[in-house]
Amino acid sequence: MDERELIRSWAEKRVGLLARRSLLIAALAAPSLPAFADWGMGAANSKLPPPEVFAPVSTPASAIDTLAWFTIAICAGIALIVGGLLVYSIIRFRARPGDDGQEPPQVYGSNPIELAWTAVPIIIIFVLILTTARTIYMVQAAIPPPGALKVRVIGHQWWWEVRYPGLNIVTANEIHVPLTDSRDSNPTYLELESADVAHSFWVPRLSGKTDLIPNRTNTMWIAPHQAGTYLGQCAEFCGTEHALMLLRVIVQPHAEWERWVADQQKPAAALASRGRQVFESNACVNCHTVRGTVANGRFGPDLTHLASRQTLAAGAALNTPEHLRMWITNPDVIKPGALMPAMNLSAADINDVAAYLGTLR
Numbered sequence: 001m002d003e004r005e006l007i008r009s010w011a012e013k014r015v016g017l018l019a020r021r022s023l024l025i026a027a028l029a030a031p032s033l034p035a036f037a038d039w040g041m042g043a044a045n046s047k048l049p050p051p052e053v054f055a056p057v058s059t060p061a062s063a064i065d066t067l068a069w070f071t072i073a074i075c076a077g078i079a080l081i082v083g084g085l086l087v088y089s090i091i092r093f094r095a096r097p098g099d100d101g102q103e104p105p106q107v108y109g110s111n112p113i114e115l116a117w118t119a120v121p122i123i124i125i126f127v128l129i130l131t132t133a134r135t136i137y138m139v140q141a142a143i144p145p146p147g148a149l150k151v152r153v154i155g156h157q158w159w160w161e162v163r164y165p166g167l168n169i170v171t172a173n174e175i176h177v178p179l180t181d182s183r184d185s186n187p188t189y190l191e192l193e194s195a196d197v198a199h200s201f202w203v204p205r206l207s208g209k210t211d212l213i214p215n216r217t218n219t220m221w222i223a224p225h226q227a228g229t230y231l232g233q234c235a236e237f238c239g240t241e242h243a244l245m246l247l248r249v250i251v252q253p254h255a256e257w258e259r260w261v262a263d264q265q266k267p268a269a270a271l272a273s274r275g276r277q278v279f280e281s282n283a284c285v286n287c288h289t290v291r292g293t294v295a296n297g298r299f300g301p302d303l304t305h306l307a308s309r310q311t312l313a314a315g316a317a318l319n320t321p322e323h324l325r326m327w328i329t330n331p332d333v334i335k336p337g338a339l340m341p342a343m344n345l346s347a348a349d350i351n352d353v354a355a356y357l358g359t360l361r
Contacts, residue, residue: 048228051230056206057206057226059223064139064208139208145186147186149189150188158241158242158244158338159313174310180225187222188222189220199238202232203232226251228250231248234246244335246315268303279295292304316334321355
């Protein structure tokens with residue numbers, strides 16, 4: 001057996017061994033993992049409008065949608081004209097019985113034809129450049145009006161920190177904004193930053209994508225004209241749990257939004273409970289903030305009004321007492337690779353902490 005065959009034989013044996021080990025590990029791990037668990041998010045998200053790019057409900061998204069359809073229409077028209085001429089030529093000039101096999105007369109140096117297929121593409125490209133530049137300027141260079149709401153969004157691995165500088169509100173993974181009237185007098189302007197790696201903010205029905213770059217602040221704005229909850233996500237691969245770095249933008253009528261602001265500005269319901277004592281006596285306070293308590297960490301989400309949020313773990317699980325207990329017990333079960341460690345609390349302590357966090361509305 002020569003050297004080449006020896007190498008091939010060794011490689012086949014090695015691949016086979018690795019494959020058998022992988023199957024064994026998967027078989028051992030399978031009983032401990034939930035099968036196709038979506039932690040209630042499938043049913044919850046099915047009740048919301050799908051995040052369709054071509055169903056805009058915000059001024060910037062509508063501008064992008066109009067430009068997209070305009071470009072599609074031009075490209076479709078070109079495709080129909082070229083395809084139609086091609087089909088016509090195939091049928092009209094196909095080989096027929098009795099043809100002498102001679103090459104048909106060739107046309108050279110036709111000034112009108114040369115001018116047409118040079119000028120028309122230039123005009124089309126010029127129109128597309130102008131309309132695209134106009135839309136980009138309209139979306140990206142807009143100046144915030146006096147009544148604009150300003151929100152600071154910070155991307156983390158793998159969750160969204162949301163701050164309202166003028167309102168003294170800090171939340172996570174859910175952005176509440178007021179409905180914009182027909183005059184766009186009170187749009188929402190977002191300042192986008194990253195705390196670690198590159199992320200990308202994208203809520204398809206409200207606006208286009210905008211990247212979050214470390215040590216840089218990017219901006220975008222939305223002006224939603226329809227109340228509701230709109231799904232978004234990180235659109236830039238940012239690590240293990242990129243696919244579960246989700247967010248929700250909740251657009252509310254003004255009266256409802258003002259009530260939400262008033263509730264969020266209140267301190268946490270500082271209940272004297274055993275769950276609070278367990279929470280404050282563990283490392284939880286080093287990563288999380290609960291206003292009105294000794295917890296003032298900045299590494300993890302602000303939990304002051306955790307129970308008022310719809311989801312846990314940046315949209316990975318529905319916010320229910322059961323899922324909250326599972327998240328506290330072992331975050332890796334719901335979100336493998338999550339940077340939050342398992343605290344190895346007793347079952348009684350976990351139940352108490354979950355009950356305490358459930359009161360933070």
